[in-house]
Amino acid sequence: MDDRKWMILEAIVREYILTAEPVGSRTLSRRYDFGVSAATIRNEMSDLEDLGFLEQPHTSAGRIPSDKGYRTFVNSLLESGRKLNDFTTITQEVTSIYTSKTNQIHGLLEETTKMLSKYSHYTSISMSPDIQQTIFQHLQLIPLSSKQVVAILVTDSGIVHNQILTTPVTMDRKELGQISEFLNEKLQGKTMQEIDSNLMRELEADLISRYNTLSDIFRMLYTDLLGDVSRKLQQVFLDGTSYMMDQPEFADINKLKTVMSALEQRELLYNILNQNDQDMQITIGQENSQKEMQNCSIVSATYSVKGRPMGRIGILGPTRMEYGKVISLVQFVANILSKILSEQDE
């Protein structure tokens, strides 16, 4: 793959991203100056097709990039390392939106999703922190009625979960206080991941020996709040789905429906956002494990609190996506979000 081929491929990708029309050799030679004629470009394009970087919708049309073509383009973007797009101009705006928001992580993520859509004109997704990665901070049990207890779990980075537990027997305030005090002492500083069934069994035994009392609520706490319920509690935020309809590739209502239906399934969203756990993750077309999404690309990044990765935010669009712009934006917003979250946790 020589230099000229590379330049032509890049030009075709850029041109197609811009126009959404198959790119022909003449158009290309008119708009770009490669110092060779259309005929030469034609030969190069034919080669590029043989190599799998381009595709031809039909014989007498121009070429469009294949997934492999986009992939090469994107890799080169990433390797080049130069500033792709400059979003520092909106720093002010973004931070002001963030700080105006309640300092609850869900509110921040909701705003994040909105902003990603607003600035990219693509559909965007955020995912609330994987609770397993967070650190236990505080547990509080509040009696609500004779048989109902609200359990409040606070982990670091401002995540608060609550759960109503209905106990078979009446619990008095003192018992509840004992249990929560006990757990607060034992679980302090542990990551939620470390709080597994083994640990809880130990603690249960310990609790019985200490207070000579055993309660169902202890087990309920584990199954409903502390245990591996992370997936259940992880929220997905979605915005800008209607931007999908601006894309000519989704003019066909059936293609559109395939994608839109997929976007309604939380589990599926979770999967497309977590294909691997690289910090910056770009999935192009067929690379996507979810077949409903194989006409789409997803650019996502992790956000973190004090260096610990917590969740992902991302942008979803057709494979013909403005990768340069989108990658910069996602990276930029993920950085600010991480900064805000880390600061506020102090």
Added chain:
Amino acid sequence: MDDRKWMILEAIVREYILTAEPVGSRTLSRRYDFGVSAATIRNEMSDLEDLGFLEQPHTSAGRIPSDKGYRTFVNSLLESGRKLNDFTTITQEVTSIYTSKTNQIHGLLEETTKMLSKYSHYTSISMSPDIQQTIFQHLQLIPLSSKQVVAILVTDSGIVHNQILTTPVTMDRKELGQISEFLNEKLQGKTMQEIDSNLMRELEADLISRYNTLSDIFRMLYTDLLGDVSRKLQQVFLDGTSYMMDQPEFADINKLKTVMSALEQRELLYNILNQNDQDMQITIGQENSQKEMQNCSIVSATYSVKGRPMGRIGILGPTRMEYGKVISLVQFVANILSKILSEQDE
């Protein structure tokens, strides 16, 4: 408007809802037996058009119902009072879905929305309770770090809100305990609506005189959690948006986009669901105050806890909607939901 006209109008509405094709006089006379010829029907249809119940897409097409036509049809459905559609067959399924769910209202509403879509094949919406209508039950302040406090508000019917407050000065556990104990005593049993700025000012004075201490956190509690933040805290659940794409009236991607964009605006969803506060509310086409929604109809009903209306659930579709089925379903689900919510609150 004589009996025969009425029968013809009803037949046209039913036929059009079924086929989505303009209904002609011959089709009608073939499928229904009015005992008169197509020509007579033709005359009647012409009259119905003059009266504003029907419309003609173009000269040589059949007629379709106007909004007024649908309205008449729907009113008669409601007045007739007879069982429109029987959904009792799915009672089992619905209750089992509900009881399998965590007894948190948000989880229930999420499931409700999913079910409404699943059984109706239309887009559906739910709205979490208007916190103003709920009754204060408990407030808890948990110190998180030296300057951060988690405020937990529990109101009746299992609604728990939490909010992280960042105080300018360090609060000790005792002070927090005093404030929450004080407020719990004073606010017990009040509806959130009653907790207004006047009451809070009184309480603030009272608190100062009692403990000779004043804290910013008191005011923050009001502005961020107790005060008129109901709209902010009210969540909207949406599901089945992709069913919109099955409707031939939205084959035009621009019409579709208008509606889908509207569905992304929470404020707007709130408005369309709360056009008035009748228990069962049906808004047809142009009756809708939101112009983006004037190609749509919305059928919604309140759900309540122990007779107190809390929020709404609803179904949204094209004006050519299966009103009979949808009305029954919404009513049915709202009833079960109310029952579950009222029981669980005991």
Added chain:
DNA sequence: TGTTAGCACTCGCTGTTGTTGAGTGCTAAC
């Protein structure tokens, strides 16, 4: 050997035209 001009060919897109058929309104007879 790589590059280029020329040329025949392909094929989706667009616009025209004709046909079909469901539907209408009107009129006159029942």
Added chain:
DNA sequence: GTTAGCACTCAACAACAGCGAGTGCTAACA
């Protein structure tokens, strides 16, 4: 008041031609 008959309308569909952007191939050129 009802109905049969009839001329008329008009969207939808299919067939067809012309256009134009694009291709691959060939032969000539540096």
